Amino acid sequence: MAKEDFYKLLGVGKNASDAEIKKSYRKMAMKYHPDRNKEKPEESEKNFKQIKEAYEILSDPQKRSAYDQFGHAGVDNSMGGGRGGFSGGAEGFGDIFGDVFGDIFGGGGGRQRSNVQRGADLRYNLELTLEEAVAGTEAKIRVPVLTTCSECNGSGAKKGSSPVTCSTCQGHGQVRMQQGFFSVQQACPTCHGSGQQIKDPCHQCHGQGRVQENKTLSVKVPEGVDTGDRIRLSGEGEAGANGGPSGDLYVQVQVKDHPIFTREGANLYCEVPISFPVACLGGELEVPTLSGKVKLKVPAETQTGKLFRLRGKGVKPVRGGSVGDLMCRVQIETPVRLTKEQKVLVEQFRETLSTGGKHHSPQEHTWIDGVKSFFDKLTG
Template sequence: MLRGKTDQMAKKDYYEVLGVPRDAEEREIKKAYKRMAIKFHPDRNPEDVKAEEKFKEVKEAYEILTNAQKRAAYDQYGHKAFQQGGMGGTDGSTDFNDIFGDVFGDIFGGGRRQRSAGGADLRYNMELTLEEAVRGVTKEIRIPTLVLCDTCRGDGTKKGTKPMTCTTCHGAGQVHIRQGFFTVQQSCPHCKGRGQIIKDPCNTCHGNGRIEKQKILSVKIPAGVDTDDRIRLNGEGEAGNKGAPSGDLYVQITVKAHPIFEHQNNNLFCEVPINFAMAALGGEIEVPTLNGRVKLRIPAETQTGKMFRMRGKGVTSIRSNIQGDLLCRVVVETPVKLNDKQKHLLRELEESFSNSSSVNNSPRSKSFLDGVKKFFDDLTH
């Protein structure tokens, strides 16, 4: 009797053991316990009897203070509330697997039972012409995917039978593996995380609950999409297991190269070739747009590379609803396959350019030649 009194007097206050105040919340108690349990765990302190005793003391305090009924009794009666083992849980026995499975379970996967996995998301790569991307289009696509088995409705069992609880994980779908002083939670290798074993599988899906099938979908592509845009179709991915939600289908857009236009953001670019005479004298030329032809006025003395902007002739952005522009880059084309008359006329023109009074006809050429002359003059001096 005297010894029992001595033991009770020697027993430390549970709050002091964990180093928390008496009004500490449960999360604060768990945090303190986790820190001390790691510090005094026997795997970290082999052959250290004091550390093992301290670990048991910490465990005992944790078990009492995280149980609402036991904590209330302890707060009112102290250690006397657990004499004779009445409240239980303070017999000094230690199951390290249970402790770390409880406290650190949330780090390594959490939860005792594995939830049914949702279906996988799918991706479909779709190529569009520039016209389709700009105006919008509806496309029919064919998707290979997994759908619920019609025979067993996703259960995976033969008609009239039911799956059995896995004897390895007892339906939890997960097992605990000891790694050092941690207990790691992973999928049960026997039932593959399902928690159940199918003894009589469905003849159609062979117990999978899903079958492969080609699914045909009509996809509406909005006007103004561009390369790398994605369109999500909710629930059109693979079917989930055991009634879990289906995944999504992502349609990845690529706009094909166009023979005339280049597409950048909501602007269009194109090159417009003009002949020598039009570049010198000016005139009008028809240029294409995605909505038909329009006239572009070319001023006299236009040089190659000159850019003309035709406002509102580009693409309407799907994000901002702003209409882009068409930018036309002029390229002066050198004439080819000239007849004798054309050659004679060009020679006469060339002779007129060589006249000293006509140097202003080709200012860039004169500037270039002057620069070359100065360069060589500098070399010789």
């Protein structure tokens, strides 16, 4: 009789992760446990054997790869005996439930488990000016972090001594609790899963193996970073417990607001004031950029709000690409506090905009009326 598909037996898809496979396996193991199906023990045992075989194949990367390529034919030799076989009765069920519940309660089938732990990752918020973000910089930061104790080298034991094997679990880190048919693993209450006891703790770290310190680091900030970008400093996080590797430090970039420029992607934007005569007659302006001032030619009859593009004066993207542009939006400044002479000149200018006996089209009249209204407000 052809065997049923292992993925189907566990109720998962072929793209299921290891965690999803394990979770489904636990659920199915509970469902088909003979103690829960006393009315149909033989059928229950058969189903239990099938899901055990399925899990042992799909939880092993090499066996799973062979199964995905060749089906049952690719893993038949792997299932001929030993751990892949099934020994019925209480002993067989005890082994399988040792694996299932061992992960839940911190156990592992009675095997000694390492208590080495990777240190936690940390985050540091780094504020930069727009100039620093665009050009790149090297920043010094000070980070409070757990580091390996220099006195005991992370062992937690007083100098000259060392941790001893836990007398409760004999160094396994877990203890087995028998509850009727079930045999459940859980962390040792004496050593909390480490398998060791510290009789004489280090006076500097008080047996923890790590101490809090302020660490000064140098962060190289590449040009073009923006708010939300992260810089990863490998191994600069918290020290691991019991000799475990250190975590990483993630430097989160926050760019401060600039008084002149705003940024949108690779482009910069700014507003430049121009006088009314320059807007009318044209001229040349000095425009600020992040690298100094440049000249901008303004054509005659420029309207307020017009946008001028200065190519290559923006930002070089941190992930590559061409340098952005600087977009300058001109704003015409209305003159204030006019002298009597200036008011006379403005009045004369306004009179030159009148019809003067000359015929104008309706569109021209509309424009002239608008200018008159504007200068009426200007002169108060």
